[in-house]
Amino acid sequence: MKQTPKHESRHSVGLRVIAIYEVVKTVGLILVAIAAFHLNRTQNFEHLVHWLEHLSLADSNGLRWKLVNLLEDMGPSKFVAVGIVALAYAAIFAVEGIGLWLRKSWAEWFTVITTGSLIPLEIYETLHHFGWLKLATLVGNVVIIIYLVHVALQSRKSNAHTS
Structure with missing residues (x-):
């Protein structure tokens, strides 16, 4: 096992x-x-x-x-x-x-790219039409991106050590 x-x-x-x-x-x-x-x-x-x-x-x-x-x-x-x-x-x-x-490791990077591509728009919307929900969405998406990059890089390191 x-x-x-x-x-x-x-x-x-x-x-x-x-x-x-x-x-x-x-x-x-x-x-x-x-x-x-x-x-x-x-x-x-x-x-x-x-x-x-x-x-x-x-x-x-x-x-x-x-x-x-x-x-x-x-x-x-x-x-x-x-x-x-x-x-x-x-x-x-x-x-x-x-x-x-x-x-799937591709999904981690796909999510990072698609979510990250919307961050500039979310920043603009939050700054120019402030709302707490907009701010929470922006912060949440940044946290998700950071987390997924961390997971993807950690997976890559562990795969390199097992090869």
């Missing part, structure tokens, strides 16, 4: 947590895509806007009206593009999640 070093089993847990996070993002984006494709129909779109306009909530910060204005600016036709982009990102996150769950 093959024995795994202690650090590899510890990293298995970390990789599994990241894999689950990627799958959650995948499911969320698939739901966004389904909603976007549903809102492509003018009747559904107008029904949602009407519902939001007449929703009786204590709306102290105007978030509901910002959403109504955003939806009206976009119009129903742009939701197909939103759905396609959401599905494309869902596919990327699914590949990352499955690869990390299976402990």
